[in-house]
Amino acid sequence: MLTGRIVEVEAYLGSGDAAAHSAAGCTARNSVLFGPPGHAYVYFIYGNHYCLNVSCLPDGEAGCILIRALEPRLGIKEMARKRGLAEDIAANTTGKISTHLRALTNGPGKLAQAFGITRERDNGKDMTSRESDLFIAEDGFAPPKIQVTPRIGITKSAEQPLRYIIAGNEFVSRKVLTQRRG
DNA sequence: ATATCGATTATCT
DNA sequence: GATAATCGATATG
Numbered sequence: 167m168l169t170g171r172i173v174e175v176e177a178y179l180g181s182g183d184a185a186a187h188s189a190a191g192c193t194a195r196n197s198v199l200f201g202p203p204g205h206a207y208v209y210f211i212y213g214n215h216y217c218l219n220v221s222c223l224p225d226g227e228a229g230c231i232l233i234r235a236l237e238p239r240l241g242i243k244e245m246a247r248k249r250g251l252a253e254d255i256a257a258n259t260t261g262k263i264s265t266h267l268r269a270l271t272n273g274p275g276k277l278a279q280a281f282g283i284t285r286e287r288d289n290g291k292d293m294t295s296r297e298s299d300l301f302i303a304e305d306g307f308a309p310p311k312i313q314v315t316p317r318i319g320i321t322k323s324a325e326q327p328l329r330y331i332i333a334g335n336e337f338v339s340r341k342v343l344t345q346r347r348g
Numbered sequence: 349a350t351a352t353c354g355a356t357t358a359t360c361t
Numbered sequence: 362g363a364t365a366a367t368c369g370a371t372a373t374g
Contacts, residue, residue, distance in 0.1 A: 213356030275367045
């Protein structure tokens with residue numbers, strides 16, 4: 167089993183959000199977004215990568231959360247293998263977080279590859295049930311602080327503060343502008 | 349450290 | 362035919 171803690175997400179709104187895939191209405195690609203909440207919307211982008219979203223709003227309303235980064239928990243070696251990285255490097259018994267460990271799941275395309283998520287296999291899966299082979303569950307961790315920033319990598323509606331990260335977490339896809347150096 | 353750039357294809361106009 | 366919610370490599374200060 168592979169598990170990771172969600173540390174970074176972005177919201178794509180059901181209406182009035184030009185950056186959302188649902189902005190132009192329901193198509194074959196995005197139909198999951200218009201279905202019931204809690205289901206996987208997986209799309210293929212830039213001819214290379216898959217990205218995982220979860221539908222959120224009630225049946226009939228499009229809207230979703232893009233999962234942008236995870237803190238790897240269980241199955242680190244398997245994730246490294248799927249990512250094409252050396253397995254032993256990821257086995258960090260030292261407690262220090264290596265760049266290789268970070269590289270497993272600190273981006274939407276990376277985490278999809280680490281988990282072997284594809285549109286063909288996973289689009290439409292119910293992510294609310296532990297019976298599903300792809301699901302979200304509560305792990306009891308209470309984030310110290312949630313930070314909100316603009317979304318990343320989009321050209322439309324780029325100013326809206328709809329990206330949510332666990333403040334200070336080492337596995338977010340980009341370091342936030344913090345005052346380093348004194 | 350930050351910036352720019354090429355890869356590669358499903359999807360929509 | 363153009364576009365895209367990315368990544369990894371390369372270049373530059």
